[in-house]
Amino acid sequence: MRSERLKAAILPMSLLIILEAWARSVDIHSDALAPPSAVVLALFQAFGDGSILAATRDTLASAFAGLVVGGAIGLFFGIALGIFQPLDRLMEVTIESLRPIPSIALLPIALIALGFGYRMEIVIVAFACVWPILILSRAAVRSIEPRLIEVSRALRLSPSDRVRKIIIPAALPRIFLAFRLAAGIALIVAVTVEIAINPIGLGAGIMIAQQALRPDLMLAYLLWIGLIGYALNAGLLAAQQHLFGPAALAGEVR
C-alpha cells in the first residue's frame, strides 16, 4: 500500500524537479510561470503576513454560507417535490427554465442589487448550490422503498413524523452525497466570483498577485485553493463513510 503511494508520487515529483531545474537553468522572467521553490516560498510568506489566511476565511465563509442557504432551499423544495408529484409537475417548467442559467451570469444583477462584498457572493453561490441539491434530494425521496411509505401509512404516522422518521433518514445518505457535490461547487463558484469582480478572498488574491506581476504568489494561491478543495472533499468523504457505513451496508445486504 505504502509502496503503491510512493510509486504514484514518482511522476508528479519528477515533473516538479524537471520544472525546477529548467526554470533555474534558463532563468525565466515570466509573468505566468515561476519555479516550484519560489511558489512554495511565496506561499509561506503569504502565511507569514496573514494575507492568505484572511483570504481563506473570506472565501470559505462565503462558500459555506452560500452552501447552507442554497442547500436549505434546495433540500426543502427537493423533499417537497419528491413527496408531492402534482407540485413537481406544476413547478417543472419553472425549475427547468431557471436551472440552466449559469450562476455567474447573475453577477451583474447581483452586483447592482447588493454591491460588492459577502452578500452578493453568498447569493450567487447559493443559486449554484440549490440545483444539485434540489435534483438529487428529489430523486432520493422518490427512490425510497415504497414498502417503508406503506409502513408509515399503516402506523398512521403524522405527515411531519413521516418526513422526520421515514423520508429524511431513508434519503439521508443520498442527500449527504448531494451536499458533498454542492460543497465542491460552492468553492468553485466563490473563487470565480472573486476572480471576476468581488475584491475579497482567494480569487481576489490571485488577481492582485497577477496584477502585481507576481507569478510565484499567483501560483501559490492556486496551490492553496487546490489543497483546500482536496481537504474539503476528503473530509466530507470520511464523514460520509463514518455516518452512513451501517446504512449503506444495509442497502447492499437487502
Next chain:
Amino acid sequence: MTSIALRKDIPSAELEKSQIAFSHVTLDLGGKTIIENVSLDVKPGEFLCIIGASGCGKTTALRLAAGLYQPTSGHVSFDGEPMRAPRRDVAIVFQDYGKALLPWRTAAGNVALALETIGMPKAQRPARIDELLKKVGLPNHAAKYPAEMSGGMQQRLQIARCLAQEPKALLMDEPFGALDAMTRQGLQDEVLSLLDASKATVIFVTHDLEEAIYLGDRVVGLLPHPGRIGIDLPINLPRPRDQLTTRENPEFLRLRRELFDFIKASEA
C-alpha cells in the same frame, strides 16, 4: 356459516358480531377487476387463512382489510365502522421483512417506532421493547441493525413491531413465504402461541395449503380472474396444534386433499 372451532374461549355474545367484515366488495385497479363481490365475516379472535393460486387477489384482499386500498363498490368495516384508512389497532406483517424494517434503526429502534406512534411515554419504552423482543425470541439482539440479522430474525422483529401496536387484528401477508422450512415451522408455532396470548384476530395469507390448515380456524380459498371466494372451510383440528401429530391427523389429510383439489380445479 358453519360453527367454527375457535382456539380461545370468547364469550358467545362476541361471536354474534364480526370484527372484520367485507360486504359485496369489488375492487378495480387499472381497468381490471381484481376482487369481485367478496363478502366475508371474520369474528373477533378468529384465525382466518386465505389461500389461492397466484394472482387470485389474496394480497389485495388483505390490503383492503388493512385500509390500504378502498373498494370500488361494496364496503369493508372493522368493529362495525367503515374502514376508510389504516388503523393503529390493525397491524400488517409484510412478506418482504427486509424492506419493511428501517435499516437505519436497530431492532430496539424499529420496535420503538410503533411505540412512538401510539404515544407511549419515552420512559416506559425500554421495558416494553425488552418485553416484546423477548416475546419474539430476540432478547439479545436489541442493538443489532436489521442487516445484521437473518431473515427469520428480521421477520420476528417485524412481528414484534406489529405487536407493539397492541393490535386488535393482525394481517399477515405470506409472512413466512421467503423463509426456509425449518425456520418457517418454528415461526408458525411461535405465532400461534403469541396470538393465543394476545387474542388478536388474524387474517393470514399464504400459498402453502398445509400452513393454512395448520394455523387456521378457517380457510378461505379464492378463485382467480377476478378474485372471488371459491371455498370456505372450517378447520376442526384440536388445539394446541403440533407439527407432527396435527399434520398426521386424518382430518388434516382430508382437508389438505380438499384444498389441493380446489387449487387444481381453480387453475384449470
